Structures are given as structure tokens and as C-alpha cells.
Amino acid sequence: MNRDDRARRLYAWLGPALVVLLAAALRLWNLATAHDLMNQFDETYYVKDGWTLTQLGYEGSWPEDGNARFLSGDAGAFLSDPAFVIHPPLGKWIIGLGMIVLGPENGWGWRVTTALLGTAAVLLLMLIARRLTRSTTFAVVAGLLMAVDGLAISMSRVALLDTHLTFFVLLAFLFVVVDRERTMARIAQTVAARYDGDVPPSWGPLLWNRPWILAAGAALGAATAVKWSGVWVLAGLGIYLVVTDALARRRAGVLLWPADALRQGAATFVLFVPVAVVVYLASWTGWLVSDGGYDRHVADDDPATGFWSWVPLSLQSLWRFHVTMYNSAAGITAGHTYASPAWQWPLLLRPTGMYYHHDAIGVDGCAAANGCSQVISSIPNPLVWYAGVAAVLYLAYRFVRSRDWRYAVVLTGIAVTYIPWLFFPERTVFQFYTVLMLPFMLLALTFALQHIAGSGGDTYRRHTGQRLVLVFLGVALVLAVFWYPVISAMTVPYDFWRLHNWMQSWI
Structure with missing residues (x-):
């Protein structure tokens, strides 16, 4: 084996490994910061259900002050009476496994398995992309875009079921x-x-x-x-x-x-x-x-x-x-502040605010003039999201022309994770459901970037395409850095949070 072959083999392992490590760091860092059960969303149910599953074998009910007692460390406050649930148990068993290992005292215990599956989903996306694009570089591109995406990160940092679902779907x-x-x-x-x-x-x-x-x-x-x-x-x-x-x-x-x-x-x-x-x-x-x-x-x-x-x-x-x-x-049709029907999802009109906490100036060391905020927003990287929507349309056009089975795989993924929701216009649904769509949008975007980077038969056009791809990735990474504090519950000045509300409907 010559030096070039060794370098290629090293890159084939090192590139994806570094992306996985980055994904893990962004998902696991300060995971327990928001010591709360997101009771606007179903973390409040899934965490407590996951714990009672490990103790009773079924989802047990809790007293009226169950949230407060659980958050204070009283994990034994549940009752032997059963709780009514509307989702199967596997995702909650997975959440409960984290609490068995690390304890139910804080978010590390009840969110760690979701964070690990979110990290593993990045690896699965790269494995799929490597087989579809036949390029390690563009597999790394797909994985990197998911590793730093706000939607993928935020949904890996709360104990909801959608990241678990994404992991198993990507595995399939x-x-x-x-x-x-x-x-x-x-x-x-x-x-x-x-x-x-x-x-x-x-x-x-x-x-x-x-x-x-x-x-x-x-x-x-x-x-x-x-x-x-x-x-x-x-x-x-x-x-x-x-x-x-x-x-x-x-x-x-x-x-x-x-x-x-x-x-x-x-x-x-x-x-x-x-x-x-x-x-x-x-x-x-x-x-x-x-x-x-x-x-x-x-x-x-x-x-x-x-x-x-x-x-x-x-x-x-x-x-x-x-x-x-x-x-x-x-029958879930009740209104919700963050409800977003499926037709809105490609337009990114109403991303979901999972968690918000505000401290006035002087509270907990806050020195900002308008106070400080901790936010978990499930908004994806706006540049990558809109580019991904365009890339799906482009890939559909390419498929009509070439009938390439690889494009069919990606378009099938988009169809089965998005189209069914259009048939439930009255159902209360949320933008964060699109975390299951996101990997397939990123695959479509990766194909589009690969075509741009390799476009044309002459050297000048190829170099121009490659520069365009690098500029796109550079801007996407800058935006990822800009958004990370408000998807990970970092304490930031309130005015900094307001800078992220590019549309009134994003608040």
C-alpha cells in the first residue's frame, strides 16, 4: 500500500470520526442546564413515564405535584395506578435506561440516551451518504451539516421521542x-x-x-x-x-x-x-x-x-x-401557541420554542441591560433549511431525467416523513416533527452540492463550483455558531436572543 492509499484510508475513518465527535460535543455539553421538564411539550410525560416503566413495567401515574417532586429529586413519588398514554413504550424505555445508569436527579439522566441516539444518527447519515454519493468527502459534508444543525441538536437535547424515531428510520x-x-x-x-x-x-x-x-x-x-x-x-x-x-x-x-x-x-x-x-x-x-x-x-x-x-x-x-x-x-386538535400545520413546514414559518427562562438584570449574575435569557429553540439552520427545500425540488427534477435509484431513496425518505402529515390538517402538529425529514433534506442538499462542485467539463467551472460549495459551507457554519447559544439553553443577553427572531412568527 503506497502513501496515497494510506492517506485515503486514514481520511475515510478520521473525517467521519471527527464529525461524530463534534456532534457528540454539541449534544452532550451542558446537557442538564435546563433543569425543567418541558411541560409545553411532552418531555414532562416521557421522562416520568420512562422512569415508571423501569420501576413498574408500565407507565404509572403521578400526583398533581409530580413535576415539582420529580425535579426536586423525589423520583419515588409515582403511584401504582396506570397512566394513559398515546405512544408505544420503546422510546420511553430508552429514556428510562439513561436514568437507570445516571440516575433521575437531573437532565443528564433523562436526556443522555436521546443525545447519544442523536449523535449516532449523524453517523448513520454519513454511512448512507457514503453509499449514495460514493464520496467520503460529501458523506462528511452531509454529516457535518446535521452535526451542527439547530433542529438536530435541540431535538437531541430534550427527552422527546422524535430523535429516537429518526435513529431507527435512518438505520432502516x-x-x-x-x-x-x-x-x-x-x-x-x-x-x-x-x-x-x-x-x-x-x-x-x-x-x-x-x-x-x-x-x-x-x-x-x-x-x-x-x-x-x-x-x-x-x-x-x-x-x-x-x-x-x-x-x-x-x-x-x-x-x-x-x-x-x-x-x-x-x-x-x-x-x-x-x-x-x-x-x-x-x-x-x-x-x-x-x-x-x-x-x-x-x-x-x-x-x-x-x-x-x-x-x-x-x-x-x-x-x-x-x-x-x-x-x-x-382527536388532538386543540390550539397551541407553537402549532404549525404541515404545509407551513417547508417555509419555516413557526419553529418551536421548547424552553424559555428570563432573568432580570442583577439576578444570577446577569449584567445585560434588558436581562438574560435561556432558550431552547428547535429552529434549523435557516440557510441550510431553505437550501435543502430547493435541493429536494432539484433532486426530483434530476430523478425524472435520470431515474437514478439513489435519488429515489432520498425522495422516498422525504415522501414517507412529510406527505402523510398533509392529510391531517386539523391535527395539532409542530415544526419540530421535521427532524425526521431533515436527514433526507440534507442528502438532497449534499447531492446538489456534489453536482455543483463537479459541474462542467472544464477546470475553471469545476473550481468555481468548488469555491461556491466552500462559501456555502462556511456561511452555514457561521450561522450554526450564531444559533447554538439559543438552542442549547446558554445564558445570553435578551437582546442577543432577539437578534435571532428574523420573522415575527419565530418568537
Whole structure:
């Protein structure tokens, strides 16, 4: 191995490693600063639910002064009565794990696992980007943009479920990308070997040996066990797999490729969906093996009859609990100060203020004329966000022209994480849900930057494109530094916080 090869191998490891370390530092530094449970948002529920899960096996209820007692260190103030919840338990188990390890006394315990998963999501994005762009440099670019992005950082520093969901969805996409690379080559090689002279085969191979699809199904089962919106990703990726299998068979020359794709689609379903169901049900183990969970024995008094009578009473109770949860979740239409319907999200009209604390001059050492503020805003880097929206449109145009499967992966990610929310215009939703969209927007942006950096056939145009990319990244990093204090609850002058409110609706 010569010196250049050694340098490339070192860079392939060192570049991503430095980005991961940066992401970890920005997410873990001063993590417990805001010693509060964000009761405008669901941290107040998820933290206490996570703790009672570890103690009872199910989400327990708390007295009226439960928040105050928990924050004062009285983590044993919960009751044995069950609490009603509208989200599956896995994300709360993960939050509870941090408190088991570090204790429930402050934000380090209840936020650390979210911060670690947010850091791991940056690594997963780089692994996906490396396979899609075929460039370590642009994989590092994608990871760096996510590592320093305000939305990704802030959602990793509060104990909500969306970062957990993002981690498992990215894990599933990575597994699907690995499968795509291998499966398309296997289809082409097998079909080529079956040609009878110039006559193509009627049928392609029926592929069962696809461990990465099993892994993707398991990851999406875990995603759904965090939030039910993981089901949309499961359905969308399932459709993607069937369509891309069909196109691969058509390109390979299979005569009956539509029927062949349906045959393979049935096999893919068997590999993809049942494992997701098993993982999802496994997340409810604590509720199933204990007696105190909400609606735990509702089926005992009214057991199912007919076809469903063979189902164990515990699973009947679980099904009825799910019906109750769904009806409650579907009815969340109450107004909220930071509500933002999905059509607004690309415009970034109403980013979410997670936390705000103000001290007057002289309080806790504040010397600013108009007092000091601590803020956790979930706003993304504005330059990167709007550029990302434009890049998604650009990538859609490129896909129409080239039919590149790599672009299809990114556009599928955008579709399954955004479009379903447009069908719930009355539902109370928030801009911070877009943390699940963000990695796919950054992949689209990375493709656009790669095209700019490599545009044109002459040296001058390439150098100009590369300079433009460097300028864009430089401005993005400057903005990231400017925004970091107001996404991480640093104490800053109130006037400094006001400098960040570029639109009236951002306050």
C-alpha cells in the first residue's frame, strides 16, 4: 500500500470520526442546564413515564405535584395506578435506561440516551451518504451539516421521542440501501445466466436470502414502537422495494417482469413485515407481563367471541388499548401557541420554542441591560433549511431525467416523513416533527452540492463550483455558531436572543 492509499484510508475513518465527535460535543455539553421538564411539550410525560416503566413495567401515574417532586429529586413519588398514554413504550424505555445508569436527579439522566441516539444518527447519515454519493468527502459534508444543525441538536437535547424515531428510520434506510446494492447486481447476474441464446428468461430469481431486509424490518418495528408514524415509513419502503425490484427485472430483460415483481413482492413482504410486528409487540413486554398497565385486563370482562376468541386475553386487551390510544391521538386538535400545520413546514414559518427562562438584570449574575435569557429553540439552520427545500425540488427534477435509484431513496425518505402529515390538517402538529425529514433534506442538499462542485467539463467551472460549495459551507457554519447559544439553553443577553427572531412568527 503506497502513501496515497494510506492517506485515503486514514481520511475515510478520521473525517467521519471527527464529525461524530463534534456532534457528540454539541449534544452532550451542558446537557442538564435546563433543569425543567418541558411541560409545553411532552418531555414532562416521557421522562416520568420512562422512569415508571423501569420501576413498574408500565407507565404509572403521578400526583398533581409530580413535576415539582420529580425535579426536586423525589423520583419515588409515582403511584401504582396506570397512566394513559398515546405512544408505544420503546422510546420511553430508552429514556428510562439513561436514568437507570445516571440516575433521575437531573437532565443528564433523562436526556443522555436521546443525545447519544442523536449523535449516532449523524453517523448513520454519513454511512448512507457514503453509499449514495460514493464520496467520503460529501458523506462528511452531509454529516457535518446535521452535526451542527439547530433542529438536530435541540431535538437531541430534550427527552422527546422524535430523535429516537429518526435513529431507527435512518438505520432502516441504511439496511435498504445495502440490500439495493446487492440485490440489483444479483438480479442482473442471475437473469444473464438464464438467457437461452438471445431469448431472455420469462422469470427472474426469487430472492429469499436478504438479511438486510430482515434487519430493515426489525428497525422499522422499533421505529413504530417509538411512534406510530414509523408505520408510514414501513409502508413507503415496502412500496419502494417492490417498485425497484420490478424495474431491476425489466432492465435485466425478464419477459414477465410485472408478474415476477409481484411474486418477489410477496416474498419481500414475508421478510419485511412480520419481523417488524414481532419487534413492535416485544416492546410491549413490560405491559404484557405485569398486571397494572392501563386497560391491561379490559378484555377479561368482555372477551372476544367467534374468530377472535382464540386470541389470548392479554393480546385482546392490548388491541383494545390500541383502539383507545388511536382515538385519543386522532382527536388532538386543540390550539397551541407553537402549532404549525404541515404545509407551513417547508417555509419555516413557526419553529418551536421548547424552553424559555428570563432573568432580570442583577439576578444570577446577569449584567445585560434588558436581562438574560435561556432558550431552547428547535429552529434549523435557516440557510441550510431553505437550501435543502430547493435541493429536494432539484433532486426530483434530476430523478425524472435520470431515474437514478439513489435519488429515489432520498425522495422516498422525504415522501414517507412529510406527505402523510398533509392529510391531517386539523391535527395539532409542530415544526419540530421535521427532524425526521431533515436527514433526507440534507442528502438532497449534499447531492446538489456534489453536482455543483463537479459541474462542467472544464477546470475553471469545476473550481468555481468548488469555491461556491466552500462559501456555502462556511456561511452555514457561521450561522450554526450564531444559533447554538439559543438552542442549547446558554445564558445570553435578551437582546442577543432577539437578534435571532428574523420573522415575527419565530418568537
